[in-house]
Amino acid sequence: MFSLERLRFYLKHSINDLIVNGRRTLFGLFCISSGVAAIVGLLTLGVMVDDSLTGDLQESNRGDIRITPLFFFDEEEDGDATPPGGNGITPEQFSRYEEWFAEQEGVSVDELCTGSTDLCLTGQLGLEGSLIFYNDTLDLVQIFAVDSQQYPLYGVVETEDGVSLADGIDVDSYPADGPADAFISRNLADKLEIDVGEEFNLLGTSRDFVVRGIVPTRTEGGPENIGAGIFGYVYLDQTVSESITFTDPGEEEEDESVNNFVRIFVRLEDPSRTTELADAFERRFGRTAETFTTEDLREQNEDISTLVTQFNSIMGLLALLIGGIGIVNTMLVVVRRRTNEVAILKTIGLEPGEVSTLFFVESVLMGIIGSVMGIPFGFLIAYVTRGAVGAFIAEDLAFRVAPEPIGIGLVVGTLVTAVFGLLPILSAGQVRPATVLQPQLTHIPRAGIFRSIFALAFIIVALSVVAQGLLNDLLSSEELEDLRTIAQYIIGALGFVMGAMIVAGDLWYSRTRRILPLHIVRWGLLLVGLSVAGFLLGRELPSAFPMLCVFVIAGLLYVLLWIIIWLVGRFFPSFRIPDIKIAMRAMLAAKGRVASTLLALIIGVFTLSLVFMLVTKISDAVESLLEDVAGGNIIVFTLPEELQFGDQDDETPTSIDELQTRLEAGIDGVESYGIVRTYEAELISYTDVDRDQTLNRSAIARELRAEAAFDQDTIDSFLDRINLVDARSVDANLPDIQFNDGRQLGPEDEGQRVIIVPDSPEATELGFSPGDELTYRFINPDKEQRSEELTFTIVGVSMPGNIEGFGNLYYVPLNFSPAGEEIGVDPQTVAAVVNANEDDVEQVARELRQIDNVLVIETRLINDIVNRLLDTFTSLPIVVSIVVLVTGGVVIANSVALAMLERRREIAIMKSVGLQRRRVLSMLLLENGIMGLIGGLIGVGISSAVLLAALIFLFQRELGEAVPLREAFIMMAVCIGITLFAAVLSVWGASSEKPLNVLRYE
């Protein structure tokens, strides 16, 4: 009865207190709710991703089984399987598959896809990646050339107006002249600003197409069709191959492989046999094709979904920990404000434990209310950001209110609040009752060293339990045996520490005078019991190790911040400006809270700035690389003869000739231009002049393998890379790169056999240096003709710092042979690199497009594509980081608001001695601006250091090794802005209070 009565008292008192201290309560609740909102929002996004990925698998897979060809196989080993012949699965092979499946399912081939059986096979032609032309714009597009009457075998493809693929595409239009029917995706329509009824062209096709319908982007999406989600796509009927010419650049003959399939979708009579039949199929045709079943898709999607959920959970937990800092601050202020009340309660008979229980109940109530408040905000976050996160998996996410995030948010929010409230709660229990006799003095309740250490150990254990609950999938793998062992020792040690602190507290506070032997037994049990329990529990809590690391790092940061604040407050000159002096003193007076608030801010700023700067770095690196490597901002490719439009005869000037003529005549805005011919070349040998040693291809491979243990893939990749050699104009538009050794080409190299090579680990290992020689044989595009052996002397070794795959940096002078000497092979591609004035790029590109049979690409457009890809992959981390930073912002607002409540008297005094409201406001903003600056400097500083480390060690300097300063400053400004915004919210009211009210009644 007593306990019920007390519980009622605790609850009633806590609720009353929360109501009476409305503003403080609200600030605390905001901290909790922002953390809970983050975790609920991110978990809901995880659930939505999971829904989307693990929904209708047959529809996602477009069949029970998807068959794709193996492009590289040994024909001799293929046995009785017919090789697909070039790229993809031939129509003959398709028929064989049909026969095989019909036999397995016991139906006749003639019955397939007729309605008398569910068994059906349909294919997609090999026209996957391509370029689309519309309105002078060139862009990437994915092509789905399918059987419009059968595709898809599951689900529907419908335009936004509800017209199906079968009804919307008139197959009869294909053999006829004029544009052929096509459906396009919404994202492509938006990007090209193309509408139904308008025409477009696809690179390499001989006829135009007309848009007959626009389908929602999500129709083809998901991780397996990420290109479709990013760039957009076009549906064509596969009979298109009969009426148009598709030609691969570089091929003289029409490419017959256009009639081959790159995917075959199978709908089974009995879907429960999916795995069985897929296995049987691979046994039969496994050398030429592989299967991907709905079960495979489930596993793949579950992996992605788990990854997203785990990432979101980690970041949500981080947000909640940041919110926890706000909770600690709030509870500390609550306890401090109520020191006198606690003293009264103790005076009239409440024991320390009962006082602590009172505050514990209050913090649990706050946790519950804050969590409940945060849940709808969480759903709002998920709803608003679903587009950006959906882009990550190229899917449209369907919003739904899932029960799991609600439950987790409520439980975790309440637990974290109670755990973070522990230290203030314990300190409340230690308020000396004698305090009540000196109400005029400021008493700061302290938990004491033993209780503080106990609380810290307990918090780490408790948060490890929370983290383990959230991240169990990630942290329960059997591969984490070492982590489990470490965690055992950590939790065991924490158990011992907790026990030791209780014993030390008993001894220190002399609670042992009576029945000492009983105490000794109790101490022994505590020490041994807690240590053993910790050791046993630790096996199930591998999260203890990362959690301990987080606390150690956060602790070190806290100490660092405390010192910085002390130094700034103490030694930063005030320039005799009283505002600055008071601001500094105020910071000094509340070092602990300022440090913890800054910690919250720094974690948020660090997360966002790291992602933001990394994205910028990659984007900048790509952009500058494209420009630097190209040597200009417009690249003009001449189309191979077989792709050229219009009548060609010997009299017609080639497009490169025409291009050169136009460039020589001068185009407004063109600063310089150069011609680049790219040859496929076979590296014959490398001669190290210093060592007087010549290595052929296999010797190079051997050397790399032996000396530096490069794996075969790396060696192959190196040898392939140096098999392309650019011949470039030496008087203009050479790549703008740095050199490790030697020099750039110059006009004096015209007609010389000299070469520039890029530095790389392999080149370093082999010892490429100026003076060494590389011997090549150049190969004709038809691969039937080879040049004489040509030996080039290395004159420069360029610095690394370039992303592999962008541009070829083995280059020689355009006319590398003495005048008149023909090498007898043609280049693979011929291009002009034009450097136009930044303002005139578009105009110049437009003018160049008027030349027939050239493809004009602005490097910034390629960069746009890269950026779009980057945006896709970084959308999730950026959204998540912003959520985390917002939580940090709420903690700041809370902290500032608490400071304002505490300093109402100080503000009133300042106003009573004549400071105007505006001055008070500016002084408070100055104080918070300094705090934001410190937070920004440290947060951005740490992320810069991490970025630098990542650039050097993770990206091997491929993105350069400099921090993007502009973005760093932007992030610092964001940090200061958030702090000031949070401060304004809190100080606006405080600065306008009437001083008399505060001084008389506060």
Added chain:
Amino acid sequence: MLNQHVLQTIDVTKEFKMGQVMVHALRGVSLSVNEGEFMGVIGPSGSGKSTLLGLIGGLDTPTSGQVIIDGVDITRMDEVALTRVRNEKIGFVFQFFNLVPTLTALENVELPIQFARNRQFNPTKRAKELLDLFGLKDRMRNRPSQLSGGQQQRVAIARALANNPAIVLADEPTGSLDSESGGVVMQTLRSVQRELGTAVIIVTHDPAIAAQVDRIVSLSDGLVATDHTQEQLVEAYKKTTGELKPVESAEGV
């Protein structure tokens, strides 16, 4: 029952550090207070009044000496045991009332009974009786902020009496009140002493209040300077200054 000591301090000292300075707040105070006694403690600022109050109230522990309340030595008790002594044996009345602001008058009075280990009373019934006794029947459901200073102090007295303590310690009980309310509070305390037989110790600066007690102990520099009955004191003052006119003790509540 009378003349039995409800409180004894034997050579009590209290030292503490204030910054770098060691403060000797009490230098050996010995006192005895009988059951039902109405006593005042006076002295200038820094004389050790509040420190003594803290020690005899079990709010603090002495550096040396003994504090015996109702026959129990509380000197070496730990915090939990001291809490029980405060709850059961001592009632506190403070200058600034110190009611729990979030609780009503009734709840404030109920509180010590609810947390008593050896509960003697039904919390609500007892609280209502006491508030009724002090003329606060109609204000029971009001929060402190809805009561006048005098009413708050009477609620505080009711709370102090909740567990029928042996001693009521009052620290400047009229210090925050106007003279009329102060008078009512003093009448209330006097009635507590007279009608309930509870010893009341009042710490005060106010000579007018000091004049209303039966015995006055004055402290100076941490030592008992004088310990007189009211009559002795009045005589002594009359002889020396003739300035102090004893105020007639108020009768009844």
